Amino acid sequence: GVPIFLHLVFYRAAASPPSSNFLLLGPSGAGKTAFTTLLESKSAPATKKLHSTHTSQTSTLITVTLPPTVPTASNRYRSVNDPSLKEASKNPVQYRLRDTPGHGKLRASQGIAELQAMATSTDTKTKLRGVIFMVDTAALVDETILRDTATYLHDVLLVLQQRALGKGKSSTKRAAEIPVLVAANKQDLFTALPPGSVREKLEAEIDRIRKSKTKGLMDASMDSAALDAEEEDVLGDDDAQGVFGFKLLEQVGIKVDVTGGAVKGDQQEEFGSGVRRWEEWVGMCL
Template sequence: MSTLQTIKDLLEASLTPSPTVIILGLAFCLVAPILLHFLYSTATPYTTLPSVLLLGPPGAGKTALTTLLERGSSSDTLDGPVAKTHTSQVPSSIELSVNSDDPSTSYKTNLDNESATAKKFLLVDTPGHPKLRASSLMRLNAAEPTIKSSLVSDGGAKSKIKAVVFMVDAAALADGDALPSTAEYLYDVLLTLQKRFHSRGGSRAPASMPVLVAANKLDLFTALPAALVKSNLEAELGRIRAARSKGLLDSGIGQDDVDAGEEGDWLGGDGSEKFSFAQMMEFDVDVDVIGGSVIGDGPGAEKWWKWIGERV
């Protein structure tokens, strides 16, 4: 009986408006949310995975590669569902993990079964259509390029872009028609990264940005080997560079304006006749060209996977 009485007393005391109860209640209401916030915000550093941005002209095989890496097996890639892709219209991201002890571990390895430590990152597949490129390019413009990740639970988290994979169709490049449009896109990507280097605010230089030109479809015998993809792209980028700076001169603006314009639009190191990817090193943009294939009986995608693994 006495315990019942105590409980009754306690209840009565807590329900009677007394200054102590009010103050304690108010304090709890104010402090608890703040405490909970700190508890959760420190406990989940997971919200920002690094990301790798996948760019390139339409039909290069970006979505095919994304699907291949997501499935982690090439068993059904010959004429299976992976081959049936369609033109992408919105960016999409998938979560992948590399073996952080050994980035050369195949993408086919299921890291859940291994004792190795897995490092997670997002692969962001973008649409290659010219009308849909602007938003991908805009993301690269910031000193610390980030991408809004729809995968992360709170939806609004920004993921830091660690590397760019620019995929090209090496078979389409062989007949020359696709070269100007492909190079035009690559020019804009590299120029955006170069401008970002110049636009750094304060003393902190932006982190270097590795770019992989992935020469895809090397399973086709008509495809250009990676070395030719590289030299053809470099030659075409040089042509675009010359044409764009000539366009500025021809448009009748004064010499002073040209100087300002050149600084903005001239890709790579100044003064050199020929363009080469090595000139981008000056702006901390490190370009590699590696051949591979997503489907068919080709060199596969392992070299690209290793390149990505070493950079996330």
């Protein structure tokens, strides 16, 4: 018959433009550029030339095709033998992924600014569906990198919490939740921490960050304005006495998943199934 890529080219043109946006965040060196390049090459029709000249200096927006074997929330019981799978490959599910610059001191503020803009957008074309926060799991043993990574993630979660609590809005309607995937990358390296430890380390470090933040606020809070600020600016429950865990954020509707994978190992199944589980997470958001 007709080569499969011709089908893809044809149906790609016929498909409606993707309307789901995801934001890719994380510290420099985590593998964001490698991930976007991989997704782009996996989704590019054979005829389309790749612009694989990503630099980490600019924010890029790519359109990605979800592999047809990855289930989506609306079609989660699809099996390989399911005839609807054929339908799915005729009408591929696409989404948009925005990669943010990972370099220099500005990276957190650029990523955070992008997050704020997308998270508060009411335009369906730019509305944010989910955040992928990428982490180098072989680098987290380094205290400085752990602290830097946790600080960035803390700030990301705080933006989402403030959004979920409807800060500055009179609207009674709660904003639709924006889930977070902590993509525990580089599981192919033997020095990599397993996802469970990555989760524990990040939670413990975020706990330290929020406790020192609360203490700072308390020291400065002789006036009531500062006390008001305190409640909104602390991640998780408002008394930071308990230990922080991502579960705390479920109270405000923010779900955080920590899932292992490897951009490098995507062609070799043994390395945490490559990026497959992240694609499945995306699928469940669609």
